[in-house]
Amino acid sequence: MATRLNSLLRTLWRAIxxxxxxxGYERYLAHHAAAHPDVPALPxxxxxxxxxxxxxxxxxxxx
Amino acid sequence: xxxxxxxxxxxxxxxxxxxxxxxxIALNRGESINALWFVTAALCVYAIAYRFYAAWIAATVxxxxxxxxxxxxxxxxxxxxxxxxxxxxxxxxxxxIAGPGPLIGPTLAAQFGYLPGTLWILIGAVxxxxxxxxxxxxxxxxxxxxxxxxxxxxxxxxxGGVAALIATFLIMVIxxxxxxxxxxxxxxxxxxxxxxxxxxxxxxxxxxxxxxKLRPGRVLEGSALGVILLLLSVAGGGWIDxxxxxRELFDHPGLPLAFAVIGYGFAAAILPxxxxxxxxxxxxxxxxxxTVILLALVIVWLRPEIRMPALTQFVDGSGPIFGGKLFxxxxxxxxxxAISGFHSLIASGTTPKxxxxxxxxxxxxYGGMVLESLVAIMAMIAATVxDPGVYFAINSPSGIVGKTAxxxxxxxxxxxxxxxxxxxxxxxxxxxxxxxxxRTGGAxxxxxGMASIFGSAFGEHLLALWYHFAIMFEALFILTTLDAGTRxxxxxxxxxxxxxxxxxxxxxxxxxxxxxxxVVVSAWGYFLYIGVIDPNxxxxxxxxxxxxxxxxxxxxxxCVATGILVKSGKLGYAWITALPLAWxxxxxxxxxxxxxxSDDPRIGFLAAANSLSDKLAAGVLxxxxxxxxxxxxxxxxxxxxxxxxxxxxxxxIVIDMLRVCARHLSGKRVPPLSEAxxxxxxxxxxxxxx
Numbered sequence: 001m002a003t004r005l006n007s008l009l010r011t012l013w014r015a016i017x018x019x020x021x022x023x024g025y026e027r028y029l030a031h032h033a034a035a036h037p038d039v040p041a042l043p044x045x046x047x048x049x050x051x052x053x054x055x056x057x058x059x060x061x062x063x
Numbered sequence: 064x065x066x067x068x069x070x071x072x073x074x075x076x077x078x079x080x081x082x083x084x085x086x087x088i089a090l091n092r093g094e095s096i097n098a099l100w101f102v103t104a105a106l107c108v109y110a111i112a113y114r115f116y117a118a119w120i121a122a123t124v125x126x127x128x129x130x131x132x133x134x135x136x137x138x139x140x141x142x143x144x145x146x147x148x149x150x151x152x153x154x155x156x157x158x159x160i161a162g163p164g165p166l167i168g169p170t171l172a173a174q175f176g177y178l179p180g181t182l183w184i185l186i187g188a189v190x191x192x193x194x195x196x197x198x199x200x201x202x203x204x205x206x207x208x209x210x211x212x213x214x215x216x217x218x219x220x221x222x223g224g225v226a227a228l229i230a231t232f233l234i235m236v237i238x239x240x241x242x243x244x245x246x247x248x249x250x251x252x253x254x255x256x257x258x259x260x261x262x263x264x265x266x267x268x269x270x271x272x273x274x275x276k277l278r279p280g281r282v283l284e285g286s287a288l289g290v291i292l293l294l295l296s297v298a299g300g301g302w303i304d305x306x307x308x309x310r311e312l313f314d315h316p317g318l319p320l321a322f323a324v325i326g327y328g329f330a331a332a333i334l335p336x337x338x339x340x341x342x343x344x345x346x347x348x349x350x351x352x353x354t355v356i357l358l359a360l361v362i363v364w365l366r367p368e369i370r371m372p373a374l375t376q377f378v379d380g381s382g383p384i385f386g387g388k389l390f391x392x393x394x395x396x397x398x399x400x401a402i403s404g405f406h407s408l409i410a411s412g413t414t415p416k417x418x419x420x421x422x423x424x425x426x427x428x429y430g431g432m433v434l435e436s437l438v439a440i441m442a443m444i445a446a447t448v449x450d451p452g453v454y455f456a457i458n459s460p461s462g463i464v465g466k467t468a469x470x471x472x473x474x475x476x477x478x479x480x481x482x483x484x485x486x487x488x489x490x491x492x493x494x495x496x497x498x499x500x501x502r503t504g505g506a507x508x509x510x511x512g513m514a515s516i517f518g519s520a521f522g523e524h525l526l527a528l529w530y531h532f533a534i535m536f537e538a539l540f541i542l543t544t545l546d547a548g549t550r551x552x553x554x555x556x557x558x559x560x561x562x563x564x565x566x567x568x569x570x571x572x573x574x575x576x577x578x579x580x581x582v583v584v585s586a587w588g589y590f591l592y593i594g595v596i597d598p599n600x601x602x603x604x605x606x607x608x609x610x611x612x613x614x615x616x617x618x619x620x621x622c623v624a625t626g627i628l629v630k631s632g633k634l635g636y637a638w639i640t641a642l643p644l645a646w647x648x649x650x651x652x653x654x655x656x657x658x659x660x661s662d663d664p665r666i667g668f669l670a671a672a673n674s675l676s677d678k679l680a681a682g683v684l685x686x687x688x689x690x691x692x693x694x695x696x697x698x699x700x701x702x703x704x705x706x707x708x709x710x711x712x713x714x715x716i717v718i719d720m721l722r723v724c725a726r727h728l729s730g731k732r733v734p735p736l737s738e739a740x741x742x743x744x745x746x747x748x749x750x751x752x753x
Contacts, residue, residue, distance in 0.1 A: 019154045020345065022282040031141030045279040049337060054142060056336040057554065057570070058412065059231075061344070061547040062405045063164035063238050063398075063613065 024051060074114065081107025085185070088373075089178060095368045098444045101177075102363060105185060105440045109433045112189035117197065117429040124628070124636040125201050127421045132744040134208045135418055144208070146419035146746055149426060155417065156431045158348045159409045160196070161355075163242060163541045164399025164613075165439035170505035171606060172396040173446040173454065174382045176374040179393045180443055187394070187401030188436035191643035195617055196406045197428030198624045198640060203411035204421060205738045210412035215623050217737040218630070219716075219723050226716045227619050228555065231408065233709070234612040235552045236583070238405075239328070240590035241605040242541045245504035247320045247595055248602075249534050254313035255495050257320070259300035259531055260538040261313070263343070264327070266292045271342035282345060289346045293539070297532050301495060317595040324545075325588040331546040332553055332580040340546045347540035354536050358441050358513060361520045371447035371454065376478070383459035384503060385603045386665030387657060391650040395610035400439025402643065404616025406432065419746055445512030446505075452482025453490060457508040460600030461501040471500055495527030503600040506537045552583040593698045596691050603665070604702060607658060611651050611706065615713045618647045622720040629724040630736055648717060655710040659703050668706065672699035 017023040025044050028051075032041045042050070084104035088096065121127045138144040147155075172180035203209055209217070212231070216224025250257040270289040278284055303309045315323075331339050375382075378389040385396065394401070410428060418424065446454060455464075455475045464474040468484045475482050491499045494511060502508070510533035517529040554570060556579045561568015567575045594601020621644035628637040661667030664674040672695075678684050679692045727733045 015150065017283065018148070018151050020282045020286065020349075022280075024282075025280045027145075028141055031139075031145075035141065045275075048280040049275065051142070052337050052341045056340055056547065056550060059408045059547075059551050060159055060413065061162060061544055062160045062409055063162045063242075063403065063544065063609075 024048075074111070077107050077110055081111060085182075088181060091373060093372075095370065097366050098362055098369055098448065099366045101181060101369070101440055101444055102359075104181075105437055108185045108189060109437070112193070113425075113429060113433060116189065117193065117425050120194065120197065120429075120639055121422075121425045124633060124639055125198065125424075127201070127424060128741075129420060129422045130743055131421055132742040132746070133204055133415070133418045133421060134739070135416055136744060136746055137739075137742060138207065138416075143413075144416045147417040149419070149423040152414060152417045152419075152423065153427050153431060156409065156414045156427050157434055158352070159413065160403075160406045160431055161351070161435045161438055162399070162544050163245070163537060164403065164405075165435050166442045166509055166537065167245060167505035167606075168397040168399055168610070169439045169443040170446040170509050171384050171458070171602070172393050173371060173443060174375065174377050174384045174458070175389055175393055176378070177369055177371045177443060177447040178373040179378070179389055180397055181440065183393055183397055184401050184436055184439045184443065187397070188432060188439075191617075191646070192400075192402035192406070192436065193429040193432040194639055194643060195402060195404075195620055195624070196410045196432045197424060199407040199620050200410040200414060200418075200428035201421070201424050202624060202627055204415040204418055204424065207739050208412060208415040209737075211407050211620055211623065214411060214627075214737070215619065215716075218623055218734055219626050219719055220734055222719045223619070223623065223716055226712050226719075227616075227623075228559075230404075230612065230616045230619055230709075230712055232552060232555050233705075234405065234609070234616055235548045235555075236586045237590065237605060237609045237612050239545050239548045239552075239587040240594060241602070241609045242544055243321070243324045243328070243587065243591040244594040244601050244605060245506045246538050246541050247317050247324060247591070248502050248504040248600075249506040249510070249538065250315075250320050251317045251502070252314055252498070253496055254310040255300040255304040255527075255531050256534045256538075257313040257315065258303045259296050259535045260542075262296035262299065263293065263346075263535065263539055263542070264339070266296060267339055267343035267346060270346065271338045274342060274345075275337040285342065286345045286349055289342065290349055293346060293350070293535065294532075297528060297535050300531055300535075301527060304495060318592075321588075321591050321595040325584060325591065327542070328545055328549050328588070329580060329584045331542075332549040332584065333576055336550075340543070340550065343539070343546065344543050347543045350536050351540055354513075354533075355438055355441070358445070358516070359437075361516055362441060362444055365516060365520055367444070367448040367516060367519075369444070369447045370449065371451050375451070380663070380666065383455060383463045384600075385606060386663060387607070387654070391653040391657075392607065394650040395607050395614065395654045397439065398610045398613040398617075400436050400442070402614065402617050402647070403435075404613050404618070404620055407616065407620035420744065442509060445509050445516060448516065449508065449512050450480075450482065450486075452476065452480040453486070453511070454508055455480055456482050456487055457499050457502050457511060458505070459501065460503045460598065460603070462598035462600065464501070468498070468500055493523075493526045494530040496530070501600070503602045505602075506534060506541075510534045510537070549580065549583050549587070552586075553579045556583060593694065597695060597698075598688065599665075604668075604699075607654065608702060608705065608709075611654055611658075611709055614647050614651050615709050618644055618651065618713055619716050621647065622716050626720045626723050627736070630727050630733060634728070644717075648713065651713060652710060655706045658706045668699045668703035672696045672703075675699070 029041055084100050087100050135144050135146040169180050212224050212227040215227045270285045274285040380388040452475055464471040472482050472484050510530050513533040514526050514529035518526045557568050557570055594605050621640045624640040625637050657666055662670050664671040675692055675696050723733050
């Protein structure tokens with residue numbers, strides 16, 4: 001019971017991090033390591049600034 | 064066999080319950096009706112539509128193919144193309160489509176009574192809005208996640224592409240103006256609301272600095288900090304309201320507030336996104352989801368009684384909040400929540416790049432809109448649990464009901480909705496406001512509705528806090544839409560200007576940024592300014608224009624979808640988009656016709672211009688009104704031209720779509736289908752292997 005609750009909370013927390021983009025840098029690192037292992041990955045700050053710039057250059061919010 | 068029987072029984076039960084609830088709402092007269100019936104009716108209608116209609120469209124019309132690789136898989140780049148869990152995509156999609164629109168439209172449309180708006184929200188969503196979102200998502204997914212404008216150009220030709228671009232730009236301008244007006248009307252002479260809304264700006268910047276400099280990328284930490292500060296700012300606004308020296312700093316009439324909003328919009332458009340726009344959006348998304356969930360829970364828990372009658376006498380067109388008969392204006396007033404063209408811009412271009420499998424399209428496209436429609440139903444409930452007299456006192460502009468409180472209550476009571484000055488004063492005092500009269504726009508009456516629902520759940524002594532919390536929450540994401548919209552408008556303008564002189568098209572060249580931002584801000588700033596100085600409340604002018612433009616965008620999306628269906632040899636199924644399209648063409652054309660040609664100055668733009676210039680010539684206007692009359696006359700004429708332009712745009716693209724379809728059916732050459740080739744998906748195998 002306790003372990004089930006624990007794993008449920010864990011899943012919920014992962015979903016919240018994923019939805020808000022809190023785990024974005026970790027996902028970027030994973031993707032980067034898989035796709036371009038020979039190129040050094042961007043530092044967190046640079047990546048975040050770039051990612052926000054990209055996010056807000058299109059229509060992202062509605063009425 | 065046994066499970067099949069039980070599922071049949073279950074769905075029969077849902078159908079009967081839904082029919083009983085809808086019937087109860089529709090046929091009830093004179094007796095008060097419980098809000099729970101609205102929620103029941105909505106949930107049953109959505110469940111049946113989702114289980115049967117949406118599933119049929121997915122399987123039979125679109126032929127969803129689970130084995131086909133989506134653009135997210137084929138073009139994965141770890142940035143915008145990324146196969147993502149369906150629930151996460153649903154969350155992103157819903158956060159993107161649901162803005163302030165579904166809260167405001169139903170509140171305004173409640174002037175007709177609760178019935179017309181509720182029925183339109185339900186029927187419009189399941190047969191129109193959800194279908195539009197779902198098919199646009201599907202077609203864009205099959206086309207590498209291309210935007211609506213690109214699809215229109217590829218599938219119909221250049222006319223469609225240009226029409227989509229222009230419609231998007233104009234709808235953005237009108238939308239921002241009307242949302243700005245809603246915020247201004249909520250802050251007018253309210254030090255508490257003004258100081259709280261003002262505080263959201265430095266709070267967002269603080270969160271931006273935290274996420275960008277202090278702890279880069281820690282979105283949840285920063286947002287938690289921001290949410291706490293926002294809640295403190297609601298309480299802090301109450302404190303400021305009590306301080307004799309301080310409260311005057313935040314006590315302003317509409318016009319200075321409008322200029323403040325315009326100045327803010329310009330600053331937000333040129334500041335870096337990490338400082339203001341991005342952090343504000345995190346905050347508004349959390350606030351929005353939290354408040355909507357809380358409202359749903361409290362409505363189910365408290366089951367408030369609806370006090371508004373099913374129909375009011377204003378179906379005849381004499382409504383105080385906006386003029387015009389039930390047909391077509393209830394359909395124009397409620398765009399978001401029933402069918403909103405803006406969604407097609409999210410459903411193409413953004414969301415398809417995240418889909419990991421085509422089978423998620425029904426849940427995200429259709430299901431996302433179902434949820435927005437439910438938000439609209441809750442807004443309708445929050446508006447109609449108010450005493451109708453109170454609802455009209457808050458929402459009717461002073462130009463209609465009279466300037467003083469005594470005049471206003473006399474007019475409204477004479478309509479058959481009794482309300483007294485004492486009642487309004489007590490309510491204003493409870494909500495911590497000086498006055499609640501003539502706060503047209505929907506935000507304050509929704510806030511009073513929400514505050515009274517929350518207040519009866521958590522204690523009456525917190526009413527003023529709940530009221531200002533609701534105002535803060537609405538202003539927060541209205542301002543996010545304003546920032547984001549101004550920015551998108553700027554990009555579109557720069558894109559356009561780049562064709563004339565190349566450097567103007569560079570989005571990072573500062574002079575071009577300043578110039579194009581200034582143009583976009585002055586465009587919506589103009590309509591906001593006129594809306595504020597108009598004594599009949601600019602909502603009467605701006606909201607119908609916004610509804611028309613939003614639905615014309617929907618019509619463009621449905622034209623593209625219908626064209627693609629016909630070209631794919633699915634003429635027999637094209638009615639799923641052609642029927643809602645036909646309905647939109649009927650209502651927007653009728654509404655435009657009436658807005659231009661009606662003799663009633665409350666409805667027709669030209670009639671209003673003529674009546675005002677007659678009064679001006681006769682010298683019967685008081686000096687303050689005579690001073691602004693020439694501007695108002697010009698604006699009414701401009702609005703007429705704008706409405707005519709919208710209608711022309713609509714007919715142009717409809718005829719273009721029909722031309723392409725006719726050519727295809729008679730075997731002539733048409734632009735070929737631009738669907739990407741089929742590659743089998745490898746994601747499932749990879750998951751199984753892991």
